[in-house]
Amino acid sequence: xxxxxxIVRASAPAVAExxxxxxxxxxxxxxxxxxxxxxxxxxxxxTPIPWQTILHVIGTKVLSHWVSTAGLSDSxxxxxxxxxxxxxxxxxxxxxxxxTAGVIMxxxxxNPLAEPGLVGAGPGAVLGAVIAFVAGWTLHSVLxxxxxxxxxxxxxxxxxxxxxxxxxxxxxxxxxxAGIAVGTLLSALSSLLxxxxxxxxxxxxxxxxxxxxxxxxxxxxxxxxxAPFVLLxxxxxxxxxxxxxxxxxxxxxxxxxxxxxxxxxxxxxLTAALLTGAAVAVAGLLAFVGLVVPHAVRLVVGPxxxxxxxxxxxxxxxxxxxxxxxxxxLHPPTEIRLGVVTALIGGPIFIWLLWRRSWESGGESGxxxx
Amino acid sequence: MNTLAAxxxxxxxxxxxxxxxxxxxxxxxxxxSIVGPNGxxxxxxxxxxxxxxxASDGEVLLNGQPIQSLSRKDVAKRIAFVPQESLMxxxxxxxxxxxxxxxxxxxxxxxxxxxDREAVENALERCDVVQLRHRLVTTLSGGERQxxxxxxxxxxxxxxxxxxxxxxxxxxxxxxxxxxxxxxxxKDGKAVAFATHDLNAVARYASSxxxxxxxxxxxxxxREHVLSRKNVEEVFRVRAELxxxxxxxxxxxxxxxTENYQSVSE
Numbered sequence: 258x259x260x261x262x263x264i265v266r267a268s269a270p271a272v273a274e275x276x277x278x279x280x281x282x283x284x285x286x287x288x289x290x291x292x293x294x295x296x297x298x299x300x301x302x303x304t305p306i307p308w309q310t311i312l313h314v315i316g317t318k319v320l321s322h323w324v325s326t327a328g329l330s331d332s333x334x335x336x337x338x339x340x341x342x343x344x345x346x347x348x349x350x351x352x353x354x355x356x357t358a359g360v361i362m363x364x365x366x367x368n369p370l371a372e373p374g375l376v377g378a379g380p381g382a383v384l385g386a387v388i389a390f391v392a393g394w395t396l397h398s399v400l401x402x403x404x405x406x407x408x409x410x411x412x413x414x415x416x417x418x419x420x421x422x423x424x425x426x427x428x429x430x431x432x433x434x435a436g437i438a439v440g441t442l443l444s445a446l447s448s449l450l451x452x453x454x455x456x457x458x459x460x461x462x463x464x465x466x467x468x469x470x471x472x473x474x475x476x477x478x479x480x481x482x483x484a485p486f487v488l489l490x491x492x493x494x495x496x497x498x499x500x501x502x503x504x505x506x507x508x509x510x511x512x513x514x515x516x517x518x519x520x521x522x523x524x525x526x527l528t529a530a531l532l533t534g535a536a537v538a539v540a541g542l543l544a545f546v547g548l549v550v551p552h553a554v555r556l557v558v559g560p561x562x563x564x565x566x567x568x569x570x571x572x573x574x575x576x577x578x579x580x581x582x583x584x585x586x587l588h589p590p591t592e593i594r595l596g597v598v599t600a601l602i603g604g605p606i607f608i609w610l611l612w613r614r615s616w617e618s619g620g621e622s623g624x625x626x627x
Numbered sequence: 628m629n630t631l632a633a634x635x636x637x638x639x640x641x642x643x644x645x646x647x648x649x650x651x652x653x654x655x656x657x658x659x660s661i662v663g664p665n666g667x668x669x670x671x672x673x674x675x676x677x678x679x680x681x682a683s684d685g686e687v688l689l690n691g692q693p694i695q696s697l698s699r700k701d702v703a704k705r706i707a708f709v710p711q712e713s714l715m716x717x718x719x720x721x722x723x724x725x726x727x728x729x730x731x732x733x734x735x736x737x738x739x740x741x742x743d744r745e746a747v748e749n750a751l752e753r754c755d756v757v758q759l760r761h762r763l764v765t766t767l768s769g770g771e772r773q774x775x776x777x778x779x780x781x782x783x784x785x786x787x788x789x790x791x792x793x794x795x796x797x798x799x800x801x802x803x804x805x806x807x808x809x810x811x812x813x814k815d816g817k818a819v820a821f822a823t824h825d826l827n828a829v830a831r832y833a834s835s836x837x838x839x840x841x842x843x844x845x846x847x848x849x850r851e852h853v854l855s856r857k858n859v860e861e862v863f864r865v866r867a868e869l870x871x872x873x874x875x876x877x878x879x880x881x882x883x884x885t886e887n888y889q890s891v892s893e
Contacts (some may be wrong), residue, residue, distance in 0.1 A: 513708035
């Protein structure tokens with residue numbers, strides 16, 4: 258017993274040291290990867306652009322007083338500044354938003370395999386967008402589609418919440434079931450609208466493409482729609498990071514430690530729905546990003562949400578830029594839909610995590626002798 | 628002197644009354660035990676006292692103030708609740724878990740203060756988990772977990788400590804340690820209450836006892852009075868034998884009732 262305690266005592270500081278080291282290593286690896294993916298996302302495409310030109314164009318836009326446009330062709334400026342930079346930046350915010358929403362959902366449902374769409378926000382956003390297509394609003398304004406999607410996400414959340422709440426109390430298990438039920442219903446309504454308009458091939462094609470997710474022809478407008486919601490959502494999540502830690506210990510424990518759990522759950526699901534809505538609004542449905550990224554990052558940086566949230570947001574950004582790069586370059590000249598790529602990459606990772614989890618918990622219960 | 632009191636409190640869940648008209652009071656320096664068979668309402672009474680479940684009738688008073696009129700945070704600063712089962716699905720370190728006990732004292736944007744750190748250190752020491760500080764809670768044994776969760780409660784630096792079946796998952800040695808700790812805390816002036824069905828633990832440590840059965844208080848008061856052979860036999864539906872020990876407290880030995888059993892009351 259005392260020998261065992263000695264060993265534990267001797268190795269304990271090493272464990273803390275290793276944790277700090279892992280967090281440090283995570284950023285040492287991730288930040289350069291993010292920077293390189295941003296640069297690669299802008300450089301690589303049907304017209305390759307050298308990185309010097311990219312930095313030059315960005316310089317003329319950001320530091321226009323000091324950097325002249327001399328030596329740059331108009332087409333370089335258009336490709337870099339009007340096509341690729343907004344596309345990559347939208348990927349940054351969508352990836353960060355989905356990963357952050359995933360962190361919130363996984364803490365709220367105390368399940369490391371929960372995902373952002375669980376409270377109906379994903380299917381709600383899709384239905385909003387499909388209505389915008391079918392009603393022809395998308396022809397009038399570029400804002401119609403994303404706004405309809407965000408409104409759809411929030412209305413779906415309100416519906417799910419109303420269904421799951423009784424006497425001011427919203428048990429997470431009921432919330433989950435209501436989310437799945439409403440999500441399935443809303444998805445069916447989207448499919449219904451799609452099948453009713455399948456004869457109008459142009460609308461149907463747009464809907465189908467959009468449902469598969471993608472970042473083609475995204476403009477600065479899309480960035481301005483999505484970025485404020487994502488920044489707001491990530492900030493709100495960071496402010497609630499300790500509440501998320503407490504909720505991961507179970508609702509009763511969280512309440513006994515002073516958390517107003519009903520208010521906290523409302524605010525957190527609202528934050529997650531806004532993030533999901535904003536992401537779906539500009540990028541369509543992207544499977545697995547909000548599920549796989551937080552889970553994988555947690556394995557490296559640990560479960561503390563103060564560390565996990567920013568790390569997941571940045572990792573989500575890098576993951577989505579790289580997926581988008583793959584979508585553009587794997588099968589030229591056709592772009593593979595981004596949602597297909599995230600699912601093809603995320604799916605196997607998810608299966609591996611599941612397999613690893615069941616293997617681990619099997620080992621755990623064995624060693625605990627229960 | 629701090630007091631926590633339930634006055635004619637009743638609790639209904641899903642339309643069923645699971646605690647009826649309970650009047651209990653707990654004050655500084657007291658070690659109160661809530662005793663009863665499985666499903667008798669021990670945990671319900673404890674949660675009601677902790678303000679986690681709201682009484683449908685009657686009220687709970689914290690130093691004379693209705694507990695529902697206080698904010699969740701104000702209640703949490705003064706009452707620590709230690710659940711029987713703790714969810715430990717995420718691999719936080721023991722240090723992180725115990726530091727969560729400081730949550731009610733911290734503002735949303737405030738950093739950890741020297742007082743916070745000191746309270747965490749004290750709690751780790753009292754529960755003998757200092758050496759586990761950097762371990763992941765997912766790798767702990769049941770007994771270690773229980774001590775970590777108690778440490779989290781102590782880190783609050785509360786006036787009242789309510790423990791639900793604190794020894795249920797512990798081996799004999801650690802069970803005794805936890806009960807000794809409860810006893811020391813009460814001697815230090817904290818008000819401590821624990822729910823249990825381990826009558827021998829109660830006989831050894833508790834100063835006062837509340838006996839519950841079927842959601843109703845059967846008896847409350849001094850241990851010798853409440854845990855009389857008659858009460859124990861009636862509530863637990865067994866034949867009980869009281870054996871004196873060298874240390875002064877009695878030990879209960881239980882036997883199943885046989886066909887021709889006659890209650891002591893008859």
